[in-house]
Amino acid sequence: MDAIIWEGNRLRLLDQTKLPGTIEYIECNDYYTVAEAIKRLSVRGAPAIGAAAAYGLVVGAGQIQTEDPKVFLEKLESIAGELGATRPTAVNLRWALDRMMLRLSSAGEKSVQELRDILLEEAHAIYNEDVESNRRMGEYGQQLFPDEVRVLTHCNAGALATAGYGTALGVIRAAHERGKKVSVYADETRPLLQGARLTSWEMVQEGIPVTLITDNMAGYLMSQKMVDCVIVGADRITANGDVANKIGTYGVAVLAKYHQIPFYVAAPLSTIDMNLSSGEQIPIEERDAREVTHHAGQVVAPDGVKAWNPAFDVTPNGLVTAIITEKGVVQPPYTENLKKIFRDKKQEEV
Numbered sequence: 001m002d003a004i005i006w007e008g009n010r011l012r013l014l015d016q017t018k019l020p021g022t023i024e025y026i027e028c029n030d031y032y033t034v035a036e037a038i039k040r041l042s043v044r045g046a047p048a049i050g051a052a053a054a055y056g057l058v059v060g061a062g063q064i065q066t067e068d069p070k071v072f073l074e075k076l077e078s079i080a081g082e083l084g085a086t087r088p089t090a091v092n093l094r095w096a097l098d099r100m101m102l103r104l105s106s107a108g109e110k111s112v113q114e115l116r117d118i119l120l121e122e123a124h125a126i127y128n129e130d131v132e133s134n135r136r137m138g139e140y141g142q143q144l145f146p147d148e149v150r151v152l153t154h155c156n157a158g159a160l161a162t163a164g165y166g167t168a169l170g171v172i173r174a175a176h177e178r179g180k181k182v183s184v185y186a187d188e189t190r191p192l193l194q195g196a197r198l199t200s201w202e203m204v205q206e207g208i209p210v211t212l213i214t215d216n217m218a219g220y221l222m223s224q225k226m227v228d229c230v231i232v233g234a235d236r237i238t239a240n241g242d243v244a245n246k247i248g249t250y251g252v253a254v255l256a257k258y259h260q261i262p263f264y265v266a267a268p269l270s271t272i273d274m275n276l277s278s279g280e281q282i283p284i285e286e287r288d289a290r291e292v293t294h295h296a297g298q299v300v301a302p303d304g305v306k307a308w309n310p311a312f313d314v315t316p317n318g319l320v321t322a323i324i325t326e327k328g329v330v331q332p333p334y335t336e337n338l339k340k341i342f343r344d345k346k347q348e349e350v
């Protein structure tokens with residue numbers, strides 16, 4: 001199931017808030033619809049947000065009515081600002097928009113129509129490269145798994161959270177495709193249940209054995225020696241290897257350390273923010289308290305109660321066994337080894 005579809009010059013986004021019950025696509029005829037879809041988590045997951053915003057910028061470019069390239073670029077910059085402000089933690093969003101704008105600024109003198117065409121080409125490149133990165137990550141990551149493995153994951157880092165195939169779930173998929181006996185425990189992931197609604201759905205569709213648990217069961221699961229490793233995705237990784245991911249990830253990492261279970265993070269280089277030296281600098285999105293006080297539209301807390309709703313937490317690098325990227329598996333010390341992986345990538349591009 002594709003989260004993002006560009007077809008016949010139209011953008012359609014799968015409304016993930018309705019899964020697994022209803023499969024419905026949102027038609028995005030203007031960039032406000034894309035921005036709204038990102039804000040309300042119709043499209044979610046760091047790489048998917050980046051690709052959706054890139055296409056959102058293409059849609060926005062079509063709304064700008066001018067033939068003057070300078071005016072066009074000014075208006076586009078403002079649309080990129082609006083799209084970029086929709087969710088603060090996933091760095092892929094800013095990364096994709098910056099890449100789109102940079103491509104235009106390095107294009108030289110072009111007509112407005114040519115600039116629009118370049119934008120679409122770049123959005124396709126971001127999308128296609130993400131799928132390719134996930135497949136590579138899958139190949140590297142699956143080598144860390146023994147032939148028979150029970151894996152715990154948190155939130156949804158699958159095909160739905162990316163342009164396709166998935167990061168953490170991509171590694172699980174790759175292991176399964178290579179004939180390894182993989183079974184998955186999926187944390188339900190309160191408050192919005194991405195684990196229950198999306199991860200377990202993806203695994204069922206794929207025929208990979210999955211068992212759903214509530215978030216507070218992970219400790220007992222580990223104490224019963226029912227899990228061999230943890231693998232999660234990421235929304236932003238800083239230069240020292242600290243990892244921001246869905247709220248609850250930190251708790252799982254602490255439990256994994258205590259139980260001496262490897263804790264892996266799978267993420268493309270577009271999720272690694274080398275401009276931030278540590279996780280304390282990552283902006284953490286706080287969402288509406290109603291997501292905590294309500295469940296499926298029903299109130300589950302007394303009227304007037306205060307609720308706190310940070311959408312992400314930060315797992316310190318010391319709890320991370322390895323970071324799986326499309327360029328290989330990065331081991332500690334992260335400050336040194338992440339720098340090296342970016343240096344190698346730059347050399348490859350020359």
Ligand SMILES: CSC[C@@H](O)[C@@H](O)C(=O)COP(=O)(O)O
Binds near residue numbers: 047090161
């Ligand atoms: C491959 S995506 C990894 C993360 O983006 C994912 O684990 C996550 O935390 C998603 O959060 P969400 O709030 O659903 O966008």
